[in-house]
Amino acid sequence: MDWLSKHYQQQKSYDELVGEGAVPRLPAAPLFDYLSTLDSSELRARRQAADAAILAMGITFTVYSEAGNIDRAWPFDIIPRILSRREWVRIEDGLKQRLQALNLFIDDIYNAQRIVVDGVFPAEVLASSRNFREACRGVRPPFGVWAHICGSDLVRDADGTVYVLEDNLRVPSGVSYMLENRQIMKRLFPELFKSSTILPVDDYPNRLYDTLAALSPREGERPVVAVLTPGIYNSAYFEHSYLAQQMGAYLAEGADFFVSREDIVYLRTISGPQRVDVIYRRIDDEYMDPEVFLTDSTLGIPGLLRAWRRGTVAIANAPGAGVADDKVVYAFVPDIIRYYLDAEPILPNVPTYLCMRDADRDYVLSHLHELVVKPANESGGYGMLIGPRATSEERGRFAELIAANPRNYIAQPTLNLSTAPTLVEDHLEARHLDLRPFILQADKLYVTTGGLTRVAMQPGSLVVNSSQGGGSKDTWIVDEEAPCFRA
């Protein structure tokens, strides 16, 4: 059946899979060739199979609500999001460049602060940064790298330009869903994988292990790696468990560790203490060590910072790495790239107004109806104002918030996020989406092949966060120049 001409209405947005005149873009052509052999009942059957697989595999995430924590099945759309390899290579370079520069920035901020001295980065932004950790001053982690795992959110505007929307440098999540989405697609559409040139994604766990192992302070031994999780009730617990399993690492909670008087970190095991070399922490800085940060945290490891500062254990991401994960710092990233790498940014930032600047703030306050306003330190899409969709009361409330604490707010033009066909009942409809690739850095740099595509399931909605009802798609990087493409 012909899925596009009959059912698919293109919007003003850029569509990832479908070009002018409802013709599939080249990398998506084999997919539509294949879909045309299916009728809607067959496609529905595949979708049901996907839902059943997700339920049986227990792929879930937890939603916090007033009614208690709900364990929801992962919402998944079976139509993949497709990018050409040629375009991806450029994005990959841009992401590597960005993380490299961000790590140089963090290392500088906790040491000489050359960038502040040279007047490129304002001291007052640093002074008011909520994620700057005094306890990290003077530390030199291996390779000068602080953010070993970064999840950057990419969006595409109506003219086709891909922008970096934000860099998640604290504890970015979602990579396990990227891997599981691919597993589900391979179960559902083995025919497509047999005949096309979709690049594999499954080496991520090995690359993550190599990245972590490279940080080990003990040479010559197989490093002991542990994933530090806040526990089963965390929304990303599934991912913590998944990654530990894939890497052959311990999955441990704060109470499983202790730090000896010699500042060595151990795990409690059935045969006695086991020394730990590298901790992949999936809890925020504040909860990591009650001796240094929140003293009533039961999730952390008392003494962990002592051990880290002495270099007996490596922590990824390093404490304090979040200093660069701030929407005000974000606005400076192009300058940061130029300053440390002496190069132009490959990937552009979304134009950003900093409310701390008088001129910007005046502009923002008089253009609230066309801007997106975001708090500097929130993640997960919380506390945002989408100007064009907000009521005048909501805009009024934000004007007050901005006036009261300008440093805490930035604003960006409302982008017309790109769309992709998404299965709605028995036909395809356009839904907005973004993309979160994951970038690793230790002694080497690595970018996932594609990433996690998040899609807003409601028509017209721009909110893709899974905590707010978003879904996801498998992301295909297709090599349309390979000899066997469309064979």
Added chain:
Amino acid sequence: MLSRVAENLYWMARYLERTEDMARLINATTLLLLDLPQGAEFGWDILLQVTGDAELYTEHYGTPEEGRIMRFLIADERNPNSVMAAIHQARENCRTFRDLLPAEFWERLNTLFLFVREHAGTSSDSRHARYAFLSEVISRRHALVGLLISSMSQDNVYQFIKLGRNMERADMTTRIVDVTSAVILPQDQGLQKTTTSSLWLGVLRALSAFEMYRRHVSVQVRSNQVVDYLLKDNKFPRSMKYCLGEMEVALAYLPNAGIPAEAVRRARRRLDALKLANLRPDLLHEYLDQAQKDLAMVHRTIQGTYFAREDTGFDGVPSGLLLNAAQA
């Protein structure tokens, strides 16, 4: 292996065993009450006595009645021993170490949990629906055990599962024998004989021991012989003695097993010394009380040796516990 993981494995096995034991107990009791002659003076509340939840039941439901008791024992998560609560606990425990077990195990356990969640509520609508539901739970749980037995190395992970399973089994067997022995029988001599035999037949069925008992002990169901079989038989997998033996074998695979293994041997020595012929009911009850305490001690030594969270826990169990174990 992390101490916490060992603890979760052990408890998952206990909860899974509990799920099946509870299902089996309810089905067997249903059959038993149907067979019972008029005038027998006990009813559905015997289930609450076995699980030790009578007080909690009264708090939430008041007077004992079949439908309400079933809801309490099957679907009510406020009762930590209910089928629903046990399978939920088993699943949450399993989630924390999915990677250690065959992948299929988690999928099947999760499917069983979803099945129970969907049907537990309506299963108490009729005896027929209940029987079918519980039988399905039992057979799915068997598939889980079979999967482990046939696809897992006999490594530490497996040994903690084995410890949990046998601990829970031994506990359930002693509880059932204890409660059954305390049932007040009708005065009439003839009625007393048929009631006794129905009752112990029910117990054998609840522990799926009927066929083995008939083959290895007797065609007649006599209380002394049944008790002897369920406590002291060397070969029946649900007898207390067999479970203790299995725990001792499991401990032999584990590091630092001295203290728990000694606690197991102590429990078995006491069991060996028990002479059941012509034993007065009150003495049997006293013994079973002690047996429960012995099992609790085995549990505490396992906990102290392997699950302890305090930094001092590595040298073995805290000294207080050592002293208790020596005195017991």
